[in-house]
Amino acid sequence: MSETRRQVLEMLAAGKITADEAERLIAALEKDAPSASPSEAPEIGRAKPRYLRVVVDSDDPAEDHGPVRVNTRIPMQLLRAGVKLAHLIPPQAREHVDKALHDQGIPFDMAGIRPENLEEIVDQLSDLTVDVDLNDLDHKKQKVKVRVFCE
Amino acid sequence: MIPVAGAVRVGDYRVHGFRLSIPFFLLWIVLAPLLVLLVPVLFIACICVRVEPFRAIGALFQVLAALRGTQVQVEVQNENVSVLVNIF
Numbered sequence: 449m450s451e452t453r454r455q456v457l458e459m460l461a462a463g464k465i466t467a468d469e470a471e472r473l474i475a476a477l478e479k480d481a482p483s484a485s486p487s488e489a490p491e492i493g494r495a496k497p498r499y500l501r502v503v504v505d506s507d508d509p510a511e512d513h514g515p516v517r518v519n520t521r522i523p524m525q526l527l528r529a530g531v532k533l534a535h536l537i538p539p540q541a542r543e544h545v546d547k548a549l550h551d552q553g554i555p556f557d558m559a560g561i562r563p564e565n566l567e568e569i570v571d572q573l574s575d576l577t578v579d580v581d582l583n584d585l586d587h588k589k590q591k592v593k594v595r596v597f598c599e
Numbered sequence: 600m601i602p603v604a605g606a607v608r609v610g611d612y613r614v615h616g617f618r619l620s621i622p623f624f625l626l627w628i629v630l631a632p633l634l635v636l637l638v639p640v641l642f643i644a645c646i647c648v649r650v651e652p653f654r655a656i657g658a659l660f661q662v663l664a665a666l667r668g669t670q671v672q673v674e675v676q677n678e679n680v681s682v683l684v685n686i687f
Contacts (some may be wrong), residue, residue: 499668512651525665538648556671 452477497574497598499523508590524570524598531566534558573598600625601660602667608683616681 453474460470504518537545542558549556578596603624610616638656654686669686 512677513680516676517674519670519672519674521668521670523665523668526669527661529658529661529665533662536650536655536658538650541648554601571629 495574496571497524499599500527500573501595501597501599503595505593506591524573527570528563528566531561532563534561535563600667601663604687606683606685606687608681609649610679610681 456465456470456473456477459465460467464597465473500522502518502520502522505515506517507515540541545558546556576596576598578594579596580592582590582592582594600616600622603622605621605622607619608616609618641656642652645655666686669684671684672682674681
């Protein structure tokens with residue numbers, strides 16, 4: 449919160465100005481300073497994520513092959529293009545897919561996937577980091593580490 | 600822009616593995632005449648399933664173009680297996 453805005457609120461709390469006057473003052477302050485606050489500044493400068501990375505490290509002592517590492521880098525554009533392609537699936541085929549997913553216990557409506565919705569998700573993905581650590585799966589001392597993040 | 604090249608590396612190519620570069624741009628040149636034949640077929644198929652042909656072809660092209668930058672790497676330490684696929 450800026451100092452001037454704090455002063456306006458203090459004046460309102462002290463009863464020196466009315467709520468309407470405070471509102472007008474804050475509106476005027478926002479008009480005079482349209483630039484983002486310091487906390488919002490990095491949001492503007494932050495680049496959109498270009499790749500989705502999925503890194504899997506698995507170590508299963510029961511298997512002879514030793515640790516396995518899978519490292520994938522998927523362009524975000526591919527996700528966007530995939531959704532656009534999925535959106536072109538004919539309605540009759542979509543119904544079959546929805547039904548098959550429902551039978552598998554996944555209540556999913558393919559008609560709900562729209563490119564514009566994906567844009568919102570992709571924009572938010574820059575903050576996404578999913579770390580999954582699985583230790584001692586089924587007492588086999590298997591260790592699996594999955595990292596999903598954007599870069 | 601559609602991918603122009605790809606690279607597949609299996610194992611440590613400096614020791615016993617190999618590295619294969621795939622010049623996709625040559626593949627596109629070879630496939631271009633086939634594409635001319637394929638487009639009418641795609642159009643008819645799209646009309647049959649009630650999908651807008653231009654949107655479908657556009658979406659397919661976008662998927663192809665978006666493949667650039669894809670990288671898949673799999674390493675199995677003890678068996679000294681390493682596979683790396685890059686699309687440029």
